[in-house]
Amino acid sequence: MKTLKKIILLLILIMGFSSYAQTPEQQKMIEKAERMRDSIMNTPEIKAIMKQAGEMEKNKKTSQKVKSISSSTKTIDKYWHNTMASKNNNKLENWKNGTADLVFSYSYDSRKDQLNYVKVGVIKSDGTIELHPTNAVPILQPLNNFKNNNAFYDIHNPDSYHYNNGDAGFKLNSYLLVYQNDQKIGTLTIGNSVKVTRNLLIPGDLYFGDEGYILSWVYVDKPCAVNANENWKGDLSNTGTPLIVETNVVYNLSFKTGWNLVETEVIGTHHFPDAPEEDRSRFKKHEHSIIASIPKDATYFFRAVFND
Known part of the structure; x- marks a missing residue:
């Protein structure tokens, strides 16, 4: 997850630089960073991390949904209570x-x-x-x-x-x-x-x-x-x-x-x-x-x- 955070930080920096006017030297640096980003994102390790993160988010949403349904339907039957x-x-x-x-x-x-x-x-x-x-x-x-x-x-x-x-x-x-x-x-x-x-x-x-x-x-x-x-x-x-x-x-x-x-x-x-x-x-x-x-x-x- 630390690696994922570094990647996200890199993406933020790239997008930040892209929003301003660039000199030729800066533009070359950004293009190099983008190639580095693409290279990193396509490695098996990063793909595995991204897949894991996606599954974690999906499981979290499913858990919240199940919890919401069970809490709303779990009512005490007053006629059979005790x-x-x-x-x-x-x-x-x-x-x-x-x-x-x-x-x-x-x-x-x-x-x-x-x-x-x-x-x-x-x-x-x-x-x-x-x-x-x-x-x-x-x-x-x-x-x-x-x-x-x-x-x-x-x-x-x-x-x-x-x-x-x-x-x-x-x-x-x-x-x-x-x-x-x-x-x-x-x-x-x-x-x-x-x-x-x-x-x-x-x-x-x-x-x-x-x-x-x-x-x-x-x-x-x-x-x-x-x-x-x-x-x-x-x-x-x-x-x-x-x-x-x-x-x-x-x-x-x-x-x-x-x-x-x-x-x-x-x-x-x-x-x-x-x-x-x-x-x-x-x-x-x-x-x-x-x-x-x-x-x-x-x-x-x-x-x-x-x-x-």
């Missing part, structure tokens, strides 16, 4: 966390800075999930306060709710916490879609149109019911550019005393392919209903608490 799932059964694939408790949280103790909860199941050391909620939930809120306690926020007019035994104690969670040695290590959701089981827990993603269902656990202290059927039209944009859509939300929930299982299903999609990613779909219908047991096609999704 997430593992079961596969046609109730066993988490690649579970390596040992035995852990599944708990249902019902209140927050600010003095101890901790959640209060009851145990409802376990994840065994091999990843098998066993759910058997039997414990009573000691702290409940009245069902007729459902509009303030509902995790879905999908009814726009609170007057759409109608209650039977509205003073009944009620608590709903669409997830179970996973605890190990009194420390939360993640959450467990149940449904048939990794997207739906995350979207319906995140206020900003609640209105997405990814279809599927999520299950919620509900505890009540006496028989009660809540019903609603709201047809609504309005703006559901997250980015400021209006997205006017029509939605229908149906609640048909009749609870028995103790533990109940609710299925919330997303049905139908409004598509906006040219909108920003966070506005590319909106749901057409949410349907909330009581089911007797976990469906056979349900998948269990464990989301680790770290790096969320």
